[in-house]
Amino acid sequence: MTASGNFRYVALADEIQENIMTGQFRPGEKLPSLRKLHNQLGLSVSTIHQAYIELEKRGRVEAREKSGFYVRALLKNPLPSPRKDQEKAAPSRVKINALAETILSDLQSENMLQLGAAVASREFMPVKQLSRIMKSMSVDELGTSIATYDPCIGNTDLRHALAKQMLGNACKVFPDDIITTNGCLEAVSLCLRAVADPGDTILVESPVFHCFLQLIEDLNMYVLELPGCPDQGMDPDAFEAIVSSNDIKACLLNTNFQNPLGSVLSPEGKKAVLKIANSRGLPIIEDDIYGDLYYGDKRPATFKSMDTSGSVLYCSSFSKTLAPGLRAGWTIPGKYREKVIRLKLNTQLSCPGISHRVAARFMETGAYDRHLRRLRNQVKNQASALAIAISNHFPKDTRLTFPRGGMMIWIELNKAIDTMTIYQRARTHNVSIMPGRICSSSDRYNHCLRLNCGIKWGPELEKGVALLGRLIRDAYREKGIQPEASEGKKR
Numbered sequence: 001m002t003a004s005g006n007f008r009y010v011a012l013a014d015e016i017q018e019n020i021m022t023g024q025f026r027p028g029e030k031l032p033s034l035r036k037l038h039n040q041l042g043l044s045v046s047t048i049h050q051a052y053i054e055l056e057k058r059g060r061v062e063a064r065e066k067s068g069f070y071v072r073a074l075l076k077n078p079l080p081s082p083r084k085d086q087e088k089a090a091p092s093r094v095k096i097n098a099l100a101e102t103i104l105s106d107l108q109s110e111n112m113l114q115l116g117a118a119v120a121s122r123e124f125m126p127v128k129q130l131s132r133i134m135k136s137m138s139v140d141e142l143g144t145s146i147a148t149y150d151p152c153i154g155n156t157d158l159r160h161a162l163a164k165q166m167l168g169n170a171c172k173v174f175p176d177d178i179i180t181t182n183g184c185l186e187a188v189s190l191c192l193r194a195v196a197d198p199g200d201t202i203l204v205e206s207p208v209f210h211c212f213l214q215l216i217e218d219l220n221m222y223v224l225e226l227p228g229c230p231d232q233g234m235d236p237d238a239f240e241a242i243v244s245s246n247d248i249k250a251c252l253l254n255t256n257f258q259n260p261l262g263s264v265l266s267p268e269g270k271k272a273v274l275k276i277a278n279s280r281g282l283p284i285i286e287d288d289i290y291g292d293l294y295y296g297d298k299r300p301a302t303f304k305s306m307d308t309s310g311s312v313l314y315c316s317s318f319s320k321t322l323a324p325g326l327r328a329g330w331t332i333p334g335k336y337r338e339k340v341i342r343l344k345l346n347t348q349l350s351c352p353g354i355s356h357r358v359a360a361r362f363m364e365t366g367a368y369d370r371h372l373r374r375l376r377n378q379v380k381n382q383a384s385a386l387a388i389a390i391s392n393h394f395p396k397d398t399r400l401t402f403p404r405g406g407m408m409i410w411i412e413l414n415k416a417i418d419t420m421t422i423y424q425r426a427r428t429h430n431v432s433i434m435p436g437r438i439c440s441s442s443d444r445y446n447h448c449l450r451l452n453c454g455i456k457w458g459p460e461l462e463k464g465v466a467l468l469g470r471l472i473r474d475a476y477r478e479k480g481i482q483p484e485a486s487e488g489k490k491r
Contacts, residue, residue, distance in 0.1 A: 008043065009050035016051065017060050020071055023388050026457055027073045028381035031061060073295070073384040077402035078391040082261075082412035085227035087444050089242055091201045092224075094217035094441045100210050103423070106432040113464045115426075116434035118259065118320070118408050120454035124378050125323050126362070126371050133361045134354070142354065149350040152341060154180025154330065157360035162330055165363060169291070170304040170314060170332055179340055180330045180351050184289045184317035185211055187331035190347075191313040192252065194339040195283045196221060200249035203242070205234050207410070207439035207448070209259040209287070212252055223441050224248060230401045230410065233258060233265035236272035243280055250283045256300045257290040257406030260439055260450040264404060267301040274306055283336070285313045290406040292321050292372055295380040300405070310334030318359055320407065320454075321372060326355040379407050383453040389462060390451075393469030395476055407454035412447065413472060416479045419449040425471050431464050 019025050032040070037048045052069045055061040059075045107117040153159070159175040166173045181187040188211075196202060198220035204212055206225030216223045226242055228234050233255055242248075253273075255265040265273070277284050286303045294300060304314040313336055317329030328351075333340040362368055383403050390400055390411065399412040413419065419435040426433055436448030455461050476482075 007050075009047045009054060012041075012043065012048065012051040013054040013058070016055060017058065020060055021078070021388060022392060023385065023462070025071045026381070027071050027384035027388075028377070029071050030067070031069045031071065033068060073380045074387060074402070077400065078387055080399045081230045081401060082399045082410060082448070084229050085206065085444055087227065087442070089206075089224055089226050091222040091246060092441045094213045094223050096210065096213050096438050096441065097217055100214055100438045103435065103438060106427055107434070109432065112427070112430050112432040113460060114432055114455065115451050115461075115464055115468065116432050116449075117452055118406075118450075118454065119324060119452065120320065120375065120379065120407060121456040123456050124375055124454070126367065127323070129367060129371075130323060130326075130358055130362060133358050137354075137357070141357070144353070146354070148353070150180075150353045150356065152179075152345045152350060154178065154351055155353065155356040155360060157364070158328065158356045159330075161360045161363035165368070166332070168305065169288075169299070169302050171307050173304075173332055177332050177334075177337065178330050179333065179337070179344065180328065180356060181317075181344070182327045182348065182351055183319055183324075183329040184287060184315050185215075185329075186348075187315035187317070187329045188212070188252070188285060188287055189215055190340050190343050191285045191315060191331055191333055191336065192216075192219065192221075192250070193343055194333065194336045195285070195313065196249040201247060203246075203248045203251045203282075205253055205255075205258060205261075207260055207436060207445050209254060210434075210438040212254075212287075213438070213441060216252075225440060225442070228258060228261055228263055230261050230263055233261075233263040233269065234273065236269050236276065239273050240276045243276065243282065248282060250285060251277060252285045252287070253303070254287040254289075256288055256302065257293065257403065259287075259290065259406070260408055260410045260434070260436075262401045262403035262406050262408055262410060264300050270301060270303055271306055274303055274312070278309055278311060281311075283311050283313060286315065288314060288316045289320055291316065293376055293379060293407060294405040295376060295383070296404060304332060307334060310336075313340075321375060322359065322362070322368065326359050327352055328356050328359040376405075378456075379454055382455065382457055383407070383409065385457045386451060386453045386461075386465065389465040390469075393466050395469075395473055395481075403453065407452060409451045409453055411449050411451060413449075414476065414479075414481050415447045416481060417447050417472070417475050419447060421475060422449065422468070422471055426468060429467055431467060433468065 034045045034048050038045050061069045062072045159178045163175045201222040203224045205228040303312045314332040401410040423435045434450035436445030
C-alpha cells in the first residue's frame with residue numbers, strides 16, 4: 001500500500017485518469033501495453049492490469065479483445081451545463097444576414113482553423129470510395145447525367161436507397177414520397193415556403209441554427225424563439241403555452257442534437273409536441289441532419305416516425321455524414337408534397353445528377369452503414385477530446401453542453417463577455433469560431449459561442465483551443481472578472 005493508504009494499482013489508476021483528463025491520453029487512443037508499463041514503471045504486470053480494470057470500472061477505458069485497453073469517450077460533462085434562457089418569447093423581426101455573411105465567409109475559408117463550422121474533417125469522409133464509384137461509371141452513365149435532367153422529384157435510384165435507409169425513421173415512406181434537393185437547407189427553404197407566407201410567424205427553438213434565422217429574414221417572416229433546455233430540449237408544456245397565446249403558422253425544429261445546443265427531445269416529448277401541433281393545425285418542419293450521428297446504441301426517434309397525418313415535413317442530407325460537396329439532400333413533406341414539387345420546379349428544376357447517382361451507388365453497396373459506424377465513433381472521441389481541452393484551458397466558470405450526438409459544443413461564458421470580441425481577436429490568429437450573437441434575433445446569447453467537434457484532433461487543434469482559452473481569459477481580466485483558471489491547469 002502507498003502512504004496515502006491506497007493500493008498501488010489505485011494510485012496508478014488515479015495517475016492515468018489525471019493524464020486522460022488533462023488530454024495526455026485522448027479518447028480512442030490505445031493505452032500502453034501491460035509489458036511496456038511493466039518495463040517503464042517496474043510494477044508487476046498484475047498491478048498494471050488491476051489499474052486498467054479499475055479504470056474500466058470508472059468508465060474511463062474499455063478493453064478490446066486481443067487488442068488492449070483504449071481511452072473511452074467521456075460519459076459525463078466535465079463542466080456544468082449552460083443555464084436555460086428565461087427571457088420571455090415574443091414574435092420579432094430578424095436582422096442578422098449582414099453579420100452572418102461576414103462570419104460565414106470565415107467559416108468557409110481554407111486559411112482558417114475551423115473551430116466554428118459544423119463539418120467533419122475530410123479524413124473522416126470516404127473520399128477514396130466515392131472517387132472510385134465516380135471513376136467506375138460508364139461513359140453512357142456519365143453522358144446521361146450530364147446531358148439530361150433528372151426528374152424534378154429526384155434521382156430514382158437515390159430515392160429508392162433513401163426509402164430503405166429511412167425504415168423506422170419515417171412512417172411508411174415510399175420512394176415517391178421523397179423529393180431530393182441540393183442539401184438540407186434547400187429542403188428546409190422549400191418546406192418553409194410551402195407552409196408559410198411573408199408576415200407569418202415561425203416558431204423555433206432558441207438558440208437556433210443561424211441559417212434558419214437568415215431564411216426567415218429573407219422570406220420577410222417573423223420568428224418566435226422558444227428557449228430550449230441544453231440537456232432535454234424543448235419543454236412540451238412551454239410549447240403548448242406559447243402556441244396557445246401566439247398566432248404561429250409553422251414550427252421549424254431541429255430536435256435531434258439540436259444546432260447549436262446539441263440537445264435531444266425525448267420520444268415522449270416528441271409525441272407530446274406533435275399532438276399539440278396537430279391539435280392546432282401547425283405543420284412541423286423537422287431538420288434531422290444530425291440524427292445519424294448518435295453516440296449511444298440507438299438512433300433517436302423522429303417526428304416523422306410518429307406522423308400519421310402528413311403534417312411533418314422531414315428534411316435531411318448527407319452534408320454532415322458523407323460529403324457536403326455532393327449536395328445530396330431530401331425532404332419527405334407529407335401532405336405538402338405537391339406544393340414542394342411545384343416550388344422546386346419553379347426554382348431549380350432538377351438536382352445534380354452525377355453526385356446524386358454516386359450517393360445512391362454508395363448506399364446500394366452497404367458501405368454507408370459501415371461508414372456511419374466509424375464516423376460516429378470518431379466524432380464521439382473528438383467531442384470528448386474537445387470537452388476535456390475546454391475544461392483545461394477556459395476560465396473555470398465556463399459552462400458547456402456535453403453532446404450525445406452531432407458535432408458541436410455550445411459554450412456559455414460570463415455574461416460580461418461579448419464573444420464577438422473573441423471572434424474578432426481569434427480571426428487575427430486565423431482561428432474561426434461561431435459567436436452566439438447570430439444564433440438569436442436578440443442579444444441574449446452574446447456571451448456564448450459554438451465550437452466544432454468534427455475536426456480530427458491533433459496539435460493544431462489543441463493549440464487553437466489553448467489560444468482561444470487565452471483570448472477569453474484576457475477578456476476576463478480586462479473586465480476585472482475573477483477567478484479564472486490558469487493556463488494548462490489540471491482538474
